[in-house]
Amino acid sequence: MMNGKEYLESLRDGRVVFLNGEKIDDVTTHPAYQNSARSISQLYDALHNPETAPILTTKTEEGHLTHKFFKASKNAQEMIEARDAIAEWSRMSFGFMGRTPDYKAAFTGSLGPFSDYYKGFEHNAKKWYTKATKDVPFCNHTIINPAMDRHKPLHENKEVFVRAVEERDDGIIVSGAKMVGTSAALTNYNFVANYSPVDLGEGDQSHALIFFVPMNAPGLKMISRQSYEQMAAMQGSPYDYPLSSRFDENDAVIVLDNVFIPWEDVFAYKNVQIANGFRAETGWLNRYTLHGCTRFAVKLDFMAGLLMKAAEMAGTSQFRGVQANIGEVIAWRNMFWAISTAMASDPLPGANGTVLPNSTYATAYRVFAPMVWPKVKLIFEQVVAGSLIQLPSSSKDFLNPEIRPYLDQYYKGSGGVTAEERVKLMKLVWDAIGTEFGGRNELYEINYAGNHENIRLETLKFADKNGQSAMFTSFVDAAMKDYDLSGWTNDKWINASNPKSSSLV
Ligand SMILES: Cc1cc2nc3c(=O)[nH]c(=O)nc-3n(C[C@H](O)[C@H](O)[C@H](O)COP(=O)(O)OP(=O)(O)OC[C@H]3O[C@@H](n4cnc5c(N)ncnc54)[C@H](O)[C@@H]3O)c2cc1C
Numbered sequence: 001m002m003n004g005k006e007y008l009e010s011l012r013d014g015r016v017v018f019l020n021g022e023k024i025d026d027v028t029t030h031p032a033y034q035n036s037a038r039s040i041s042q043l044y045d046a047l048h049n050p051e052t053a054p055i056l057t058t059k060t061e062e063g064h065l066t067h068k069f070f071k072a073s074k075n076a077q078e079m080i081e082a083r084d085a086i087a088e089w090s091r092m093s094f095g096f097m098g099r100t101p102d103y104k105a106a107f108t109g110s111l112g113p114f115s116d117y118y119k120g121f122e123h124n125a126k127k128w129y130t131k132a133t134k135d136v137p138f139c140n141h142t143i144i145n146p147a148m149d150r151h152k153p154l155h156e157n158k159e160v161f162v163r164a165v166e167e168r169d170d171g172i173i174v175s176g177a178k179m180v181g182t183s184a185a186l187t188n189y190n191f192v193a194n195y196s197p198v199d200l201g202e203g204d205q206s207h208a209l210i211f212f213v214p215m216n217a218p219g220l221k222m223i224s225r226q227s228y229e230q231m232a233a234m235q236g237s238p239y240d241y242p243l244s245s246r247f248d249e250n251d252a253v254i255v256l257d258n259v260f261i262p263w264e265d266v267f268a269y270k271n272v273q274i275a276n277g278f279r280a281e282t283g284w285l286n287r288y289t290l291h292g293c294t295r296f297a298v299k300l301d302f303m304a305g306l307l308m309k310a311a312e313m314a315g316t317s318q319f320r321g322v323q324a325n326i327g328e329v330i331a332w333r334n335m336f337w338a339i340s341t342a343m344a345s346d347p348l349p350g351a352n353g354t355v356l357p358n359s360t361y362a363t364a365y366r367v368f369a370p371m372v373w374p375k376v377k378l379i380f381e382q383v384v385a386g387s388l389i390q391l392p393s394s395s396k397d398f399l400n401p402e403i404r405p406y407l408d409q410y411y412k413g414s415g416g417v418t419a420e421e422r423v424k425l426m427k428l429v430w431d432a433i434g435t436e437f438g439g440r441n442e443l444y445e446i447n448y449a450g451n452h453e454n455i456r457l458e459t460l461k462f463a464d465k466n467g468q469s470a471m472f473t474s475f476v477d478a479a480m481k482d483y484d485l486s487g488w489t490n491d492k493w494i495n496a497s498n499p500k501s502s503s504l505v
Pocket residue numbers: 099140141142143144147150151179180181182183197198251440443444447448449450451452453454
């Protein structure tokens with residue numbers, strides 16, 4: 001497993017990243033990425049820290065150490081431990097980094113047990129499982145296509161969506177772009193596949209692909225969105241933007257311009273069935289939702305604490321309505337922890353003696369998290385209210401002796417809280433929900449597991465497939481079987497026209 005230093009070194013590999021019209025030389029020293037890179041490097045160091053290593057790591061079948069979620073779990077106990085490892089890493093960014101390296105372990109961890117699924121590429125799947133458990137690489141993932149032509153099958157868009165443009169003896173050449181890869185500039189590999197409400201369809205199958213590509217592959221280019229980390233660095237100190245300045249997972253559009261992919265890194269090639277089915281049929285969906293739900297639960301722990309402290313400082317914590325709102329945030333937090341625990345402790349059988357997080361409970365996470373984050377945000381806006389705007393422009397105001405006395409007097413909090421402490425907390429709350437970082441975070445939670453309709457439609461599809469729908473409708477049939485136009489159809493109840501019709505006394 002890489003340590004933090006090795007991870008940072010791995011990013012100095014000639015990758016091509018564009019930001020604000022410039023090509024970035026080294027993401028580990030550039031103000032747009034350097035502290036987010038350090039937040040990730042701390043995760044890698046935690047794997048080797050004697051205090052956290054027992055929570056985070058375990059031995060693989062081959063005997064090497066790995067992060068617990070990178071290894072396929074064999075039973076509920078291992079799955080719960082893997083969940084706890086996810087939570088431990090997530091706490092290091094207070095739940096604000098969603099695509100830490102263990103996110104993609106949701107996929108790589110399934111490659112070993114489900115290697116047979118990848119017909120023709122079974123060996124690659126096995127090899128990648130071992131490689132991922134050994135190195136614990138940081139992989140981004142790009143499964144969504146640029147936002148155009150959503151009304152057409154993929155193969156009708158040959159200019160934009162990623163497709164194979166040439167087949168060679170040693171691999172394929174691919175071209176096209178993906179919507180975004182979160183944290184792409186800070187990763188080692190890009191994972192490419194398709195998640196689309198529109199099936200890949202019949203006809204030309206050059207889009208039906210699944211592969212990994214190293215971030216420094218010739219022809220791979222990343223076009224970053226604006227960097228909130230850099231904006232934070234330019235505008236103030238971490239005091240002003242405590243989250244933006246270290247947890248910004250810069251989302252980049254990934255352009256593949258005639259990139260060579262050796263066969264060893266391919267899992268599906270012109271195979272619609274495999275490219276469409278891998279999410280549901282190899283347990284990736286079960287596993288990534290365990291990661292997402294656990295990370296979300298950690299984040300709600302943090303939000304509950306923030307709300308409690310903010311109410312204390314404003315002197316509102318004794319009001320009944322404020323307490324009810326804090327209680328609601330705690331209840332949401334409890335619900336997502338319950339889903340996460342249920343997913344891990346009541347797993348489903350996987351392949352080859354492994355288990356998978358329970359996908360039935362996962363659907364509740366997928367549908368409710370996008371509803372709950374905006375609700376939690378609204379609670380902050382209603383309860384913390386104007387405190388979020390009664391703030392000096394930046395930490396520099398505290399350094400100006402002319403206004404410092406006013407700040408100390410008028411910005412302080414209840415119960416002896418100094419202005420410096422109160423403003424520090426309010427700026428933390430605002431970064432969580434209101435800054436550009438906060439806004440992106442909301443968009444992330446809402447779209448994390450697919451568009452708002454698809455997450456609901458897939459819940460229905462799963463219910464149809466796993467027998468839930470049949471169970472629900474036959475439950476209703478049981479109620480309707482008891483009566484018809486002539487009254488009760490059995491003797492459990494009394495027919496008004498025949499008082500002796502019930503056999504039960
Ligand atoms: C902050 C952030 C980070 C992200 N990071 C990543 C990442 O790392 N990797 C990655 O792969 N993706 C990433 N995404 C993309 C994310 O997965 C998608 O935004 C999400 O799946 C929703 O898809 P979409 O944006 O393409 O919207 P669409 O699916 O196009 O949905 C938009 C609207 O159109 C409707 N619609 C779309 N298609 C149809 C149809 N066929 N029939 C009927 N209605 C339809 C939907 O119901 C919805 O109302 C990220 C997104 C955000 C916001």
